[in-house]
Amino acid sequence: xxxxxxxxxxxxxxxxxxxxxxxxxxxxxxxxxxxxxxxxxxxxxxxxxxxxxxxxxxxxxxxxxxxxxxxxxxxxxxxxxxxxxxxxxxxxxxxxxxxxxxxxxxxxxxxxxxxxxxxxxxxxxxxxxxxxxxxxxxxxxxxxxxxxxxxxxxxxxxxxxxxxxxxxxxxxxxxxxxxxxxxxxxxxxxxxxxxxxxxxxxxxxxxxxx
Amino acid sequence: xxxxxxxxxxxxxxxxxxxxxxxxxxxxxxxxxxxxxxxxxxxxxxxxxxxxxxxxxxxxxxxxxxxxxxxxxxxxxxxxxxxxxxxxxxxxxxxxxxxxxxxxxxxxxxxxxxxxxxxxxxxxxxxxxxxxxxxxxxxxxxxxxxxxxxxxxxxxxxxxxxxxxxxxxxxxxxxxxxxxxxxxxxxxxxxxxxxxxxxxxxxxxxxxxxxxxxxxxxxxxxxxxxxxxxxxxxxxxxxxxxxxxxxxxxxxxxxxxxxxxxxxxxxxxxxxxxxxxxxxxxxxxxxxxxxxxxxxxxxxxxxxxxxxxxxxxxxxxxxxxxxxxxxxxxxxxxxxxxxxxxxxxxxxxxxxxxxxxxxxxxxxxxxxxxxxxxxxxxxxxxxxxxxxxxxxxxxxxxxxxxxxxxxxxxxxxxxxxxxxxxxxxxxxxxxxxxxxxxxxxxxxxxxxxxxxxxxxxxxxxxxxxxxxxxxxxxxxxxxxxxxxxxxxxxxxxxxxxxxxxxxxxxxxxxxxxxxxxxxxxxxxxxxxxxxxxxxxxxxxxxxxxxxxxxxxxxxxxxxxxxxxxxxxxxxxxxxxxxxxxxxxxxxxxxxxxxxx
Numbered sequence: 001x002x003x004x005x006x007x008x009x010x011x012x013x014x015x016x017x018x019x020x021x022x023x024x025x026x027x028x029x030x031x032x033x034x035x036x037x038x039x040x041x042x043x044x045x046x047x048x049x050x051x052x053x054x055x056x057x058x059x060x061x062x063x064x065x066x067x068x069x070x071x072x073x074x075x076x077x078x079x080x081x082x083x084x085x086x087x088x089x090x091x092x093x094x095x096x097x098x099x100x101x102x103x104x105x106x107x108x109x110x111x112x113x114x115x116x117x118x119x120x121x122x123x124x125x126x127x128x129x130x131x132x133x134x135x136x137x138x139x140x141x142x143x144x145x146x147x148x149x150x151x152x153x154x155x156x157x158x159x160x161x162x163x164x165x166x167x168x169x170x171x172x173x174x175x176x177x178x179x180x181x182x183x184x185x186x187x188x189x190x191x192x193x194x195x196x197x198x199x200x201x202x203x204x205x206x207x208x209x210x
Numbered sequence: 211x212x213x214x215x216x217x218x219x220x221x222x223x224x225x226x227x228x229x230x231x232x233x234x235x236x237x238x239x240x241x242x243x244x245x246x247x248x249x250x251x252x253x254x255x256x257x258x259x260x261x262x263x264x265x266x267x268x269x270x271x272x273x274x275x276x277x278x279x280x281x282x283x284x285x286x287x288x289x290x291x292x293x294x295x296x297x298x299x300x301x302x303x304x305x306x307x308x309x310x311x312x313x314x315x316x317x318x319x320x321x322x323x324x325x326x327x328x329x330x331x332x333x334x335x336x337x338x339x340x341x342x343x344x345x346x347x348x349x350x351x352x353x354x355x356x357x358x359x360x361x362x363x364x365x366x367x368x369x370x371x372x373x374x375x376x377x378x379x380x381x382x383x384x385x386x387x388x389x390x391x392x393x394x395x396x397x398x399x400x401x402x403x404x405x406x407x408x409x410x411x412x413x414x415x416x417x418x419x420x421x422x423x424x425x426x427x428x429x430x431x432x433x434x435x436x437x438x439x440x441x442x443x444x445x446x447x448x449x450x451x452x453x454x455x456x457x458x459x460x461x462x463x464x465x466x467x468x469x470x471x472x473x474x475x476x477x478x479x480x481x482x483x484x485x486x487x488x489x490x491x492x493x494x495x496x497x498x499x500x501x502x503x504x505x506x507x508x509x510x511x512x513x514x515x516x517x518x519x520x521x522x523x524x525x526x527x528x529x530x531x532x533x534x535x536x537x538x539x540x541x542x543x544x545x546x547x548x549x550x551x552x553x554x555x556x557x558x559x560x561x562x563x564x565x566x567x568x569x570x571x572x573x574x575x576x577x578x579x580x581x582x583x584x585x586x587x588x589x590x591x592x593x594x595x596x597x598x599x600x601x602x603x604x605x606x607x608x609x610x611x612x613x614x615x616x617x618x619x620x621x622x623x624x625x626x627x628x629x630x631x632x633x634x635x636x637x638x639x640x641x642x643x644x645x646x647x648x649x650x651x652x653x654x655x656x657x658x659x660x661x662x663x664x665x666x667x668x669x670x671x672x673x674x675x676x677x678x679x680x681x682x683x684x685x686x687x688x689x690x691x692x693x694x695x696x697x698x699x700x701x702x703x704x705x706x707x708x709x710x711x712x713x714x715x716x717x718x719x720x721x722x723x724x725x726x727x728x729x730x731x732x733x734x735x736x737x738x739x740x741x742x743x744x745x746x747x748x749x750x751x752x753x754x755x756x757x758x759x760x761x762x763x764x765x766x767x768x769x770x771x772x773x774x775x776x777x778x779x780x781x782x783x784x785x786x787x788x789x790x791x792x793x794x795x796x797x798x799x800x801x802x803x804x805x806x
Contacts, residue, residue: 091782121475157479
C-alpha cells in the first residue's frame with residue numbers, strides 16, 4: 001500500500017480508541033480479543049455458530065413479516081375488468097371525430113372505496129365498424145395523450161409520440177412502441193356505450209394488461 | 211462546568227472524540243476547493259431538519275397529501291419558508307454533488323486507495339436522485355403525479371422484473387393511497403437512512419485517506435481542520451444557505467400545482483429540471499428502443515463513471531476520465547438546453563403551462579375560500595368549481611354549435627362555423643339588448659346559424675322594433691331590465707336592485723301594445739304560446755337546467771327545437787355537469803375578493 005495508509009495509521013492513533021481505552025486495563029481493545037485461553041477454539045467455534053444461527057432465526061421473523069407485507073401489492077391483481085357505462089351514443093360526434101370522455105366507476109383504493117369516481121379517460125369515436133374506444137394513456141411512458149392541434153390525430157405532449165385518428169402510430173420517429181390501446185366496447189340497450197376500462201404495461205410492443 | 215465535562219468524558223471519552231474530529235491535520239493547508247463535501251453535509255443536515263418538521267405536518271394519502279401540503283404552504287406559520295427551503299436545498303444538493311464530483315475527478319481523488327470512497331459518493335448521488343424523485347410525488351399535484359407516472363413507467367420497462375417492480379413501487383396496479391405511503395416510506399425512511407450510513411462511511415473513509423493534495427501544494431505547511439478549514443466550510447455553507455433562502459424569497463417558495471387527477475389531461479408534464487436531460491434523451495429513441503434509452507445507456511454511463519478509479523490506473527487513464535466526465539456533463543447540459551428550447555418555442559406547451567398555472571391558482575383560491583377544502587379532498591373541490599369545469603364541459607358538449615365570446619369556452623376557435631348563439635353573458639341585459647338589435651339578431655351571435663333565423667322573433671326584431679317611437683324605445687329598455695332580472699345573475703345583482711322601480715315598470719310594459727313580447731312568450735301572469743321559450747325565470751339556473759334537460763318541452767322550443775340535444779333526457783350530461791355549465795354561464799362561482 002502507499003503512503004496514505006501510513007498517514008491513515010497516524011491519524012487513526014489520534015482517535016479515541018487508541019489513546020484511552022475504557023476499563024483501564026491499558027491494553028488496546030483488539031488485544032483482549034486476540035488472546036483467547038488455550039484449548040478454546042472448538043468451544044468458541046461452536047458458540048459462534050450457535051450465535052449466528054440464533055441471531056439469524058430471530059432476525060428472520062421481522063424480515064419475513066416485513067417482506068410479506070411489502071410484497072402484498074403483487075397479489076392485488078388488475079382492477080376489475082368489467083365493462084363500465086361511459087356515455088350514450090348520441091354524445092359521440094356523428095362526423096367521426098374522437099371525443100374525450102371521463103370514465104367514472106366505483107373504485108377501491110387500498111382502505112377506501114369511492115363510489116362513482118373518475119378513474120381515467122377514453123377517446124370514443126364512430127367508425128364504419130362501430131364505436132372505437134382508445135385509452136388516453138400513452139403506451140410509451142404513461143402521459144395523457146391529447147388531440148393533435150394541427151392535424152386529425154393524437155399527439156402525446158411528453159415525448160412527442162404521434163398517432164392517427166385510429167390510434168395507430170403514424171410517424172416512424174414516434175417513440176411509442178405500439179398503437180394507442182384500444183378498449184373493448186359494447187353498445188347495450190340501444191344507446192349505452194360500455195367500455196372495458198383497462199391499462200396496459202407501457203413501453204413494450206405487446207399489450208399486457210396490468 | 212468543567213467538572214461536568216470531566217464526568218462525561220470519563221464515561222464516554224467525548225473529549226478525544228471531539229479532538230479527533232476537529233484537530234485533523236490537512237496536508238498543504240486548508241483550501242477553498244475542499245468545501246464541497248462539507249457544504250453537502252450541511253445541505254443534508256438542512257434537509258433532515260426541514261424534512262422532519264414537514265413530516266410532522268404531512269399526510270401521506272391520496273386525499274390528504276395535496277391538502278396537507280396546501281395547509282403547510284398557506285396556513286402554517288412560516289410553512290412556505292420551510293417547504294421552500296426543503297425544495298430549493300434539494301436542488302442545491304444536486305448542484306453541489308455535481309461540483310463535488312467534478313472536483314474529485316479533476317483532482318484525481320478517486321484513485322487508489324480511495325476507490326471505495328468514490329463508489330460511496332456515487333451511491334450517495336444515486337440516493338439523492340432517488341430522494342428527489344420520490345419527493346416530487348409527495349404533494350400529489352398534477353405536476354408530480356404525471357412526472358412520476360413516467361418514472362414508474364420507465365421502471366416497468368426493465369426486462370423480467372419490471373412489471374413487478376412497478377407494482378411494488380406503486381403499491382398496486384393503479385396509483386393511489388399506497389403509492390404515497392410507499393413513496394413516503396422511501397423518501398423519509400429508507401433513503402435518508404441509507405444516506406446517513408453512507409455519509410458516515412464516506413466521511414470515515416475520507417478521514418482515513420485524507421485530502422488529495424495537488425503536487426504543487428504538497429510542500430506548503432499543513433493546516434488544521436479546526437479552525438482553518440471549518441472557517442472556509444462555514445463561509446461556504448452560509449453562502450449555500452443564503453442562495454437557497456434568496457431563491458425561496460425570490461420565487462415565493464415551492465410551487466404547488468392543482469390536485470392530481472388521473473382523468474384530466476396534463477400537457478405540461480415535465481420532470482424537475484435536473485432530470486430534463488433524461489426526458490429529452492428519451493425522445494430520440496424510436497419504438498422498441500425505450501429500455502436502451504431509459505436504462506441501458508444511462509446505466510452504462512453510470513458504470514463508466516464507477517469504473518473511473520480502475521481506468522485511472524492506466525497511463526492516460528486520468529485524462530480519459532476527464533474527457534468522459536466533460537463529455538457527460540456537456541451532453542447533459544446540451545440535452546437540458548434542447549429540452550428548454552423546445553418547450554420555450556412550443557406554443558402548445560406554453561398554453562398547457564399557462565392552463566396548469568391557472569388551475570393551480572384556482573385550486574389555492576378555492577381552498578382559501580370560506581368553504582375551504584371539503585372532507586372529500588382538494589380534487590373534489592376543484593371538480594365542483596364552475597369557473598374551471600364549466601368551460602371544459604362547454605367546449606366538449608356545447609361548442610360544436612354554440613360559442614362563448616367567439617371561442618369554445620377554452621379559448622380555441624372551432625373550425626366549423628357556429629350554428630347557435632354565443633352564450634357569453636347569457637341572461638344579462640347586454641345579451642338581451644343584442645338579441646333585440648336588428649343588426650345582430652340574425653348574425654351568428656344569435657340566430658344566424660339556426661332555423662330560427664326565419665322565425666317570428668327575428669322578423670319581429672328586424673321589422674317590428676325599428677318602428678318603435680323614442681318613448682317606446684325607453685319602455686323596451688325597461689322590459690330588457692325586467693326580463694334580465696328574471697335570471698337573478700349574481701354579477702348583475704347590484705344593478706337589479708338599483709333598478710327595482712324600472713324593473714317593476716318593465717314587467718307591466720312587456721304586455722304593452724308596441725312591445726308585446728307576451729303575444730308569444732309566457733311571462734309571469736301573461737300566458738304565451740307553446741313551443742316558445744318561457745321568459746318567466748329566463749336565464750335563471752333552473753331555466754338553463756330545464757333547457758339542457760329537454761329543449762323539446764313546450765315551455766322551451768318544443769317542436770320548433772332546432773338540433774339542440776336533450777342532454778338530460780339522453781343522459782349525455784349528468785345533472786352535476788349541467789349544473790356546472792349553468793353556473794359557469796351565470797358566473798355563479800366563488801370569486802376571491804381582491805381587497806386583501
